[in-house]
Amino acid sequence: MLPSQRHLFSIPDDVTYLDAAYMSPIPNGAAEAGRDGVLVKAAPWDMTINAYYDGPERARELAASFIGASIDDVGVIPATSYGIAVAAVNVPVAPGSVIIMMDNEHTSHRYAWYELARKKGATVVTVPRKADEDWGYALASAIRNSPAPVAVVAGTIVHWFEGMSVDIEAVAGAAHAVGAALVMDGTQWVGAVPFDVAKVRPDFLSFATYKFLLGPYRLAFLYADKKWQEAGSPIEFHSWNRKGGERSDFYLETMPDYLAGGRRFDMGERSDFAVLPIAISALELLQSWGAQPVYERLVHLNKLIWQEAEARGFGGPPANLRAPHISVVELGERFSSDLAKNLKDNKAFVTVRGTKMRITPHVYNEERDISRLFELVDTLTR
Incomplete structure (x- = not known):
């Protein structure tokens, strides 16, 4: 062991x-990497264009490895709530439909759905759990027995407040069977519990680094299913997630196409020279174990x-x-x-x-x- x-x-x-x-400490090596990263901005005349690309791509690759995804599946974002907001912009929600979540779901995975339901004329259904009942069973039953069409299921593998497991494969099966989008928050378990997106097939999975991934605050990642990589809309608009955005004359013409895969969801100023090195060092250490x-x-x-x-x-x-x-x-x-x-x-x-x-x-x-x-x-x- x-x-x-x-x-x-x-x-x-x-x-x-x-x-x-709540928040993990970062390893000593990651702290040193962060100090070195801060100094990049202290001497911008020594920077090369690669400083804007190498860090995000390495971090993206490492993050993907913890959820069984590929580097192209993942966007670099600032927070779990940002990723949930991206999902809320994209998943279809019809008037009269419902969005299902566990009772007392974490706020980062709760408020976006109330806002979306209000705008779309839908309803948020919070599912209670009976004594000695698994949360996964409770959610799956609510999905199967819903009198209204289920548009979205807010999922995870652990109830953050109760410390109880959620059978997410049962939840995913029920969601897929009724055509609902499955959006997941992985902040309380990615880095601690092995997971494979291929088995669960969420539409989106958002997770921050500052807990079990031993990383910095204000950095997260967003996994997007292939269909959203091809047709999804980001919530920020800039050149970093556009095809041709790396060209030195990027400002001379409008570039309508996004980068491949999850990169279309990258945040602006994704190349944080101080934060990304901390995450990369911590994720490499976790990966080595x-x-x-x-x-x-x-x-x-x-x-x-x-x-x-x-x-x-x-x-x-x-x-x-x-x-x-x-x-x-x-x-x-x-x-x-x-x-x-x-x-x-x-x-x-x-x-x-x-x-x-x-x-x-x-x-x-x-x-x-x-x-x-x-x-x-x-x-x-x-």
Whole structure:
């Protein structure tokens, strides 16, 4: 099994950081790459035209490798919500149709659909889940039994707030069967859980880098299915995503055609000389470990979390419904309103929402981080 990679990060010995689903630290090598990238702009007279192209293409290629896609399938974008906005501009939504999502879906994958429904005369349907029911089953049932045509399904493989897995293949099967577009948010799992777009066939999959991909803030990627690569509309208009946009005389004539594939969805100023090097270094490091070894490491650490939680009588999702890389522990009566602050004061970092404690390790964590966290919880919740 892949051992802890803590030595590649600047995490002080007395810090217990178990909050990757909030924001991961970047590896030391990526931080150094970012510092070098900043200096590119400090001396623009030394830049070459390749500086505008090499970084985006390498980042695009690496991002594609984490979802089973090709380099041509992916656009370089600034945020998950940007990618969802691109999807919302493109997917067909007829008046009277419905857009289906899980109850309490993340806001980056929620608000765009309410806006689209309002404009198109459609309705957003939020699907609840019965106790001990899989989210995938609940969504698939809602799709199959919808009295109105289903235009869009907002999908993912994990409920971000509950730490529960979603059988996305069941959801995708139901969506495809009724002709609905499947739009996915991968920010809480790309880099942690192996995934293949060929099996699920989403229309769009948007994912940021600052969580499980160990990358920078303000950078994301957008996978687009082949049909959208050929006919999709971007939400920004500039020369970087146009055929011929690289020509030195690009301004002399209007170029109507877009670049091939997902590049048509690239954001303006995609060639961020400081941000892209951080992402490239982090993604190369993750790729060097391999998707399966990283996944197995996270599964191992999350099993340890549940051993500690269950030994104390804490609750959570049924074992068969838990996400493999995110643990959401229900503290119940042991919860105290000052828990998050007290943990932080003791240099232990998790996300506390309501009476739930979301614990999300990554490869920089050691087994002792988990035992220390629960020892602190014992002390702080007596």
